[in-house]
Amino acid sequence: MQAAERTLIALENKFWQSMVDEDTDTALSMLDEPALMVSAQGAIQFDHAQYREMAEKGNMVIKSFELSDMNVMFPNDDTAVLTYRVRQAMAERGEDESEAVEQLMADSSVWTRKDGEWRCVMHTETEVEDDDADDEED
Numbered sequence: 001m002q003a004a005e006r007t008l009i010a011l012e013n014k015f016w017q018s019m020v021d022e023d024t025d026t027a028l029s030m031l032d033e034p035a036l037m038v039s040a041q042g043a044i045q046f047d048h049a050q051y052r053e054m055a056e057k058g059n060m061v062i063k064s065f066e067l068s069d070m071n072v073m074f075p076n077d078d079t080a081v082l083t084y085r086v087r088q089a090m091a092e093r094g095e096d097e098s099e100a101v102e103q104l105m106a107d108s109s110v111w112t113r114k115d116g117e118w119r120c121v122m123h124t125e126t127e128v129e130d131d132d133a134d135d136e137e138d
Contacts, residue, residue: 005072008080019062024055032119039125063089063097078113104130
């Protein structure tokens with residue numbers, strides 16, 4: 001694995017950890033402005049103030065995560081596309097992790113390098129079937 005790939009994977013993990021830690025400032029330091037997100041709620045474009053509102057006042061929070069099957073592609077020197085699976089535990093704000101609901105998602109992020117710094121400009125997430133859950137039921 002190349003150094004640039006390791007850097008982007010580390011940044012993606014750092015972003016996810018900032019959500020678990022509810023550290024909005026760290027997340028904002030990694031987001032481009034504006035940025036885009038596509039999820040089950042639809043497609044949105046947001047600036048830093050809107051992200052802060054979502055992160056600090058949204059109903060659901062990420063309690064834990066595990067990234068796997070990471071792929072990194074560089075369409076050019078200043079753009080990186082990451083795809084991966086994430087097992088995430090989410091709970092309503094104020095509840096502890098024992099109340100969390102686990103989801104398996106297929107995610108992607110697009111990062112661009114501006115003035116030497118990588119910034120996330122777009123993120124997508126799609127819920128996928130959990131093959132492991134099926135194995136546990138058998």
